[in-house]
Every structure is written in C-alpha cells, then in structure tokens.
Amino acid sequence: MVVAPAGTPTSREVTRTSIVPVTLSGANYRRAHDAHHLAAGLWDQAVDWVHAEWRAKHNPGKYDIQSFITSIPREKRPLHAHSTETIAHDLHEAIKTSRSNRKNGMLVRTPWRKKNYRPLSFSKGYGWRLRPDGKLNLSLGRGRPGIVLELPKVIDPVTGELISHDLWGEIQLCWDIDNRQHSLHIPYKTRRQVSAGETITTIDEGIINPMTLATWADNKTIDITIINGREARAIKRQRNKAVSGLQRKLSKCKNGSYKHRRLVAAKKRFKGKARLQLRDFDHQVSRKATDHVIAHTTGRLVVGDVRGIERKTKQRRRMGRHGRQQLSQWSRGVQEKYLAEKTGLELEHLNESNSSKTCPACGARNCPSGREYRCKNPNCGFTCHRDAIGAINVFQKAIHGDYVPIGPDVVICVTNLEAVKRWSVHQSEAHHMVQCRKARALSSAQNRASAEATWQSKPKLANSSTSSSKPDPLVAVP
Ligand SMILES: [Zn+2]
Structure with a gap:
C-alpha cells in the first residue's frame, strides 16, 4: 500500500460495475432466453x-475444462467463443473457491447442482460492439444474428x-429472477478518492447501528460517528412479514395451480424489491x-471481530426466534x-469480547441495558452512547493491547447519522394531510364539473332518454 503524507487523501483507479436494467423484446428476447439456457447446459x-x-x-485445470467445452461441436454451442470460455473459467474459479473454503473448515461441496439459466459474458471488441447505427450488438457467434439493444447510459454515481x-x-447479460427483468452489468474504470495516512480508526x-467509528481527532478529543440503521430493520421486517404471510397461504394451495403461481410471483416481487433496497x-x-475515514486521513482500519456470529444460530440457541432471525439476516460482511x-x-x-461492557473511564465491567451506557462504579458515573x-x-x-482507560479530561464528540433518510412520523403525517386535502379539492372540483355538465346536458338527456349509453359527465354537450 502506498502511504501518502498525512492530511492528503489520494485517489486510486478502481473498477466499478454499473447495473443497467434493459427490456428485450421479440426476437432479441427469444435469442437471449435460448442462449441463457444453452449456457446453463454447457455448464x-x-x-x-x-x-x-x-x-x-x-x-x-482451467485450460483442460476450456478445451473440453470447445471440443463440443460448434453447432451444439451457438454462443460466442468468449462466452463459452468464460463458462470454463467460472467453473474453475468455483472449484478453487470451494476447495479453499473447505480448507477453512466450511462444509461446502464442489459445484454439482444442475443449472437452468446462466449469465452470458461478452468481451470487449469481440463479444460486444457498437453497430454503425449506434446500437449495441451482443454477439452470439459468427454467422448468427446477435442480441441488439439501445446503447445504455452509464453514469458514474460519484462524479x-x-x-x-x-x-x-x-459486459454480462443477466436475468434478475426476483424482479423478472434482464440487466446489463457493465464494468468501467474510474478514479476514486481513497484514504491514506497514519491515523487509526476503529x-x-x-x-x-451497523457501524460506529472512533478516531482520536487530537490528544484530548475522540470523534465518534454512529450510523443508524433503522431503515434496514424496517425493510427486513416488512419483507419477513409479507413473505411469511404468503408462505402460509402457499402451504394451503395445490402445487402448480394458478393461485400457487400467483403467490410465488408475489413472493419474488417482495423479495426482489427488498433486495434492491438493502443493497x-x-x-x-x-x-x-x-466519509469519516477519509476526513480523518485514516491509514489503519480495525474492526471488532464478530465474524461467524450469524452462523449456526439455531444450534447455539442463545437468543429467541426473532433475535436469531435478525442475526442471520445481518449483512455485516x-x-x-x-x-x-x-x-x-x-x-x-x-477480538472484541467485553468491549461493550467495560467502562472506558475506569475499566469496571457493567452490563448495559438500553442504548445508554452508565457506569455503576460510584466513583466514576461515566455515561455515553x-x-x-x-x-x-x-x-x-x-x-495498547488491552482495554486501557482513557484520561478523565477526554472529550467525546458523538455525531449521529442516518444511513438512509426517512421521514419522521411528524413529516409523514403532514405529507398525508396535504395529500388528503389535494384529493378532496380534486374530487370536489370533479363533482362540480360533473354537476355542471349534467345540468347543461339535462335537456338533451330528456330528449334521448331511451339511449342506453351512460352520459359522459365531463363532455359538454353543444
Ligand atoms: Zn466507570
């Protein structure tokens, strides 16, 4: 790692991937659909x-798998050569990952499951290129028509x-199974401001609160940033409730029936929406x-180790049902x-054992209840978030290698941030009242208009009272 002089955040070239939803229609959709299935078959x-x-x-090895796939006759794999090569390389990577995971003590198998659908990869210049008419062509091999799309717009969210x-x-063409939509995953190179310095942030x-960051601003001040995550709790709770309700209904209807299919689709919709929101x-x-890390020109990031806490919550049985669910749905990693x-x-x-119990002022151990920490040592009485x-x-x-107490005259500056801004109860009530007033005004205006229209069209209606068609209240009769 390059360490710049303290106080100057540097920038670095990074690769970002933009996910652009696309709608394919007609022949393009059928070609993409068949190609996805074929790629899964090759896998x-x-x-x-x-x-x-x-x-x-x-x-x-990697190239043995590749040569096996390319030995399949060309007419049986109507994909671009690069797309087929990617399948071999992905399989090799998956095998490597499963082996290293098993070495680390995880119970995993090497790839074995049959696939139904696989994303398609299109390399730059060969797999995808721009057509003379400005559209994007995703090639499915020489002599075959490709998938043609409007050129998507990719905007860097930072700049x-x-x-x-x-x-x-x-480029990868993927199918989002929950939102039932194709999307292009487009990687590009960009520069990003990164942190470099000597400061430590923990x-x-x-x-x-998903993350709480602490940094010594100077000898007497600790800057704390608490990021609140109530939005994620709300999204997860809403999703869990909706999914469990649908699951209860699903258990009562016949597999494959119309109602069953409808419920499965609704479940996917809920999950897909929640997944995008949580991302x-x-x-x-x-x-x-x-932002906190860059503002303090941090050079070292230390995290309290809670890895693996989300695993085996059922066997350990340390918490209630809801607590276990919260823990296993925590996206810490x-x-x-x-x-x-x-x-x-x-x-x-x-290792962070007892870090939330030990008093940082006197070193006594307390069991905090609620969000406020209060030291029970009568000589100390330290309170903080x-x-x-x-x-x-x-x-x-x-x-220091241990929980050494901080000095008595240290100032702790706490900044509270919300991860995602959501309206307060007061704001949403005010908004609701405005919406109601608008709706009332609109409906009364409509009523007035329709009343006027019927009043004007009354003589006409009296003449042609036999006509069965309903008079349109808003169309003025000449
Ligand atoms: Zn204390």
Missing part, C-alpha cells in the same frame, strides 16, 4: 465431465459523469463510514466488503 456438461475426470483420478462506451469492459458493528442501504452505510473497496484499506479484525463505548474500547485495545 452442466462441464460439471459432469469434471466429476468423471475426478473419478478417473485426474485433476483437470455524475456519463461514462463513454470506450471505457467499458466485459469500528464497532451492530444490528441496530442501497449497505452502500449508504459504507459510504458514510468512508457485505458492508465490510464495500467499506474496504471504498476506502482502499484492508480491514483488520480484533452504548455503541460508542465498543468503538473506544476496540481503539484502546488496538493501540
């Missing part, structure tokens, strides 16, 4: 072949600039944490990944 064949090789005591197609890399993670939430949390990507720093993990305590203690441990 299945390659998986079967690899398993047969293992049974014969061979260990095929707000339009990214030219010259900067795009390998992070305490939690379910209610945004995780990005917002890591963005706010990154994703937020850490985003934070590492955004700051350009590597996260160090530190509960999550801030965790972050300060992790900080002391990162520097």
Whole structure:
C-alpha cells in the first residue's frame, strides 16, 4: 500500500460495475432466453465431465475444462467463443473457491447442482460492439444474428459523469429472477478518492447501528460517528412479514395451480424489491463510514471481530426466534466488503469480547441495558452512547493491547447519522394531510364539473332518454 503524507487523501483507479436494467423484446428476447439456457447446459456438461475426470483420478485445470467445452461441436454451442470460455473459467474459479473454503473448515461441496439459466459474458471488441447505427450488438457467434439493444447510459454515481462506451469492459447479460427483468452489468474504470495516512480508526458493528467509528481527532478529543440503521430493520421486517404471510397461504394451495403461481410471483416481487433496497442501504452505510475515514486521513482500519456470529444460530440457541432471525439476516460482511473497496484499506479484525461492557473511564465491567451506557462504579458515573463505548474500547485495545482507560479530561464528540433518510412520523403525517386535502379539492372540483355538465346536458338527456349509453359527465354537450 502506498502511504501518502498525512492530511492528503489520494485517489486510486478502481473498477466499478454499473447495473443497467434493459427490456428485450421479440426476437432479441427469444435469442437471449435460448442462449441463457444453452449456457446453463454447457455448464452442466462441464460439471459432469469434471466429476468423471475426478473419478478417473485426474485433476483437470482451467485450460483442460476450456478445451473440453470447445471440443463440443460448434453447432451444439451457438454462443460466442468468449462466452463459452468464460463458462470454463467460472467453473474453475468455483472449484478453487470451494476447495479453499473447505480448507477453512466450511462444509461446502464442489459445484454439482444442475443449472437452468446462466449469465452470458461478452468481451470487449469481440463479444460486444457498437453497430454503425449506434446500437449495441451482443454477439452470439459468427454467422448468427446477435442480441441488439439501445446503447445504455452509464453514469458514474460519484462524479455524475456519463461514462463513454470506450471505457467499458466485459459486459454480462443477466436475468434478475426476483424482479423478472434482464440487466446489463457493465464494468468501467474510474478514479476514486481513497484514504491514506497514519491515523487509526476503529469500528464497532451492530444490528441496530451497523457501524460506529472512533478516531482520536487530537490528544484530548475522540470523534465518534454512529450510523443508524433503522431503515434496514424496517425493510427486513416488512419483507419477513409479507413473505411469511404468503408462505402460509402457499402451504394451503395445490402445487402448480394458478393461485400457487400467483403467490410465488408475489413472493419474488417482495423479495426482489427488498433486495434492491438493502443493497442501497449497505452502500449508504459504507459510504458514510468512508466519509469519516477519509476526513480523518485514516491509514489503519480495525474492526471488532464478530465474524461467524450469524452462523449456526439455531444450534447455539442463545437468543429467541426473532433475535436469531435478525442475526442471520445481518449483512455485516457485505458492508465490510464495500467499506474496504471504498476506502482502499484492508480491514483488520480484533477480538472484541467485553468491549461493550467495560467502562472506558475506569475499566469496571457493567452490563448495559438500553442504548445508554452508565457506569455503576460510584466513583466514576461515566455515561455515553452504548455503541460508542465498543468503538473506544476496540481503539484502546488496538493501540495498547488491552482495554486501557482513557484520561478523565477526554472529550467525546458523538455525531449521529442516518444511513438512509426517512421521514419522521411528524413529516409523514403532514405529507398525508396535504395529500388528503389535494384529493378532496380534486374530487370536489370533479363533482362540480360533473354537476355542471349534467345540468347543461339535462335537456338533451330528456330528449334521448331511451339511449342506453351512460352520459359522459365531463363532455359538454353543444
Ligand atoms: Zn466507570
């Protein structure tokens, strides 16, 4: 890692992926649909072949898998050569990942499941190119018609600039199963401000407040940023309720019936929407944490280690049903990944046992109840936000190796941030009242208009009272 002089955040070239929803119609949709299924079929064949090789005591490498797939006759794999190669490389990567995971003690299998649908990859210049009429062509191999789309607009969310197609890399065409929509995943290179310096920032993670960051601003001040995550709790709760309600209804109807299909579609819709919202939430949390990290020119990020807490919650039985659900739906790992990507720093993990119990002023251990920490030591009486305590203690441990008490005259500056802004009860009530007033005004205006119209059209109606058609109240009769 390049360490710049303290006080100057640097920028670094990074790859971002933009996800652009696209709508395919007619022949393009059918071509994409068939190609997705075919790619899945090739994957299945390659998986079967690899398993047969293992049974014969061979260990095929990346290029062995590739040469097996390319040995399938060309007319049986109507895809672009690069797209088929990607399947082989992805399979090799998946095998490698499963092996390293097993080495780390996880119970995983090498790829074995039959696939129905696989994303398609199109390399730059060969797989995808711009047609003379300005449209995007995704090639399905020489001599076959490709998938033609309008050129999508890719906007960098940080700078707000339009990214030219010259900067795009390998495009993937994917199918979002929950939102039932195609999307293009377009990677591009951009510069991003990253943190560099000597300061240490520590992070305490939690379910209610996803991240609490602590940094010594100077010798006498600790800056704390608490990022509140009530929005995520609301999204998850709403989703869990909706899904469990649908699941209850699903259990009562016949598999494959019309109602069953409708309910499954509704479930997917709920889950898809919640997934997009939670993805945004995780990005917002890591963005706010990154702002703190860059503002303090941090060079080292230390996180209280809670990895693996979400696993095996059922066997451990330390909490109630709802607590366990909250714990296993906690997206801590994703937020850490985003934070590492955004700051350009590597996260160090530190054992954080008792960090939220130990008083940072006197070192006594208390069991906090509620969100406020109060030291029960009669000579101390220290009070602070509960999550801030965790972050300060992790900080002391990162520097001194233990929970060394901070001095008595240290000022703790707490900043509360909301990960996603949501209206307060007061705001939403006010909005609701305005909407009601508008609706009332509109309906009374409509009533007045229709009353006038009927009053004007009354003589006409009297003449042609036999006509069965309903008179349109808003059309004035000449
Ligand atoms: Zn104390």
